[in-house]
Amino acid sequence: MSSELINVSDLNQYAYCPRRYWYLHFYDTQGRNYERIEGKTTHENKSTRGDWVNELYLESEQLGLKGKIDVLDIDDAQPVPVERKRAESGEYYRSDELQLAGYCLLLEEHIDEPVREGAIYLYETDQRMHVPITEDHRETVRQQVNAIQAMSIDSIPSLTDNPKKCEACSTREYCMPEETVMLEPEQAEGTGFEEVISE
Numbered sequence: 295m296s297s298e299l300i301n302v303s304d305l306n307q308y309a310y311c312p313r314r315y316w317y318l319h320f321y322d323t324q325g326r327n328y329e330r331i332e333g334k335t336t337h338e339n340k341s342t343r344g345d346w347v348n349e350l351y352l353e354s355e356q357l358g359l360k361g362k363i364d365v366l367d368i369d370d371a372q373p374v375p376v377e378r379k380r381a382e383s384g385e386y387y388r389s390d391e392l393q394l395a396g397y398c399l400l401l402e403e404h405i406d407e408p409v410r411e412g413a414i415y416l417y418e419t420d421q422r423m424h425v426p427i428t429e430d431h432r433e434t435v436r437q438q439v440n441a442i443q444a445m446s447i448d449s450i451p452s453l454t455d456n457p458k459k460c461e462a463c464s465t466r467e468y469c470m471p472e473e474t475v476m477l478e479p480e481q482a483e484g485t486g487f488e489e490v491i492s493e
């Protein structure tokens with residue numbers, strides 16, 4: 295198992311589709327597999343204005359995570375990590391919540407105090423949503439860190455079980471989900487792709 299620190303933003307990619315994460319990290323656009331080499335990430339990048347801190351970089355060997363909080367708001371003396379998302383639909387996704395939970399875990403280790411909530415700011419619709427960080431979020435983040443560290447270049451994950459996600463997926467041209475299940479029908483089992491091969 296790799297002990298490499300996982301980018302918090304990669305929790306979002308992995309939650310969307312583990313196979314997508316695999317393509318983004320082990321495959322380049324020329325069709326070659328490769329091992330991604332992370333640059334050194336020991337810098338701290340922070341600037342402060344009024345009651346908020348912009349771009350706070352944190353990392354933790356214990357959590358296996360590293361990442362940069364977009365904005366750290368101070369609300370009633372409590373630090374609240376804020377993650378900005380585009381989301382024209384006016385909704386955020388479970389994968390966005392997990393990313394936010396990852397930042398909250400990093401922050402609470404850094405300040406040695408519980409961080410029980412974060413916020414997602416949807417800038418297309420100017421909405422700020424309060425997100426309580428639950429034990430379920432925390433456990434899922436821990437499981438995902440372990441799963442990502444255990445991934446290897448030799449083992450591509452299964453197709454997503456929600457083919458609608460493929461419509462907006464930037465790695466679709468390499469993943470080729472429809473072509474894959476046509477050539478290997480057994481890969482459709484347990485996914486939403488059974489219909490593709492029955493058409």
Ligand code: SF4
Nearest residue numbers: 311314454460463469
């Ligand atoms: S195209 Fe679909 S199955 Fe393939 S990586 Fe993207 S979301 Fe996952």
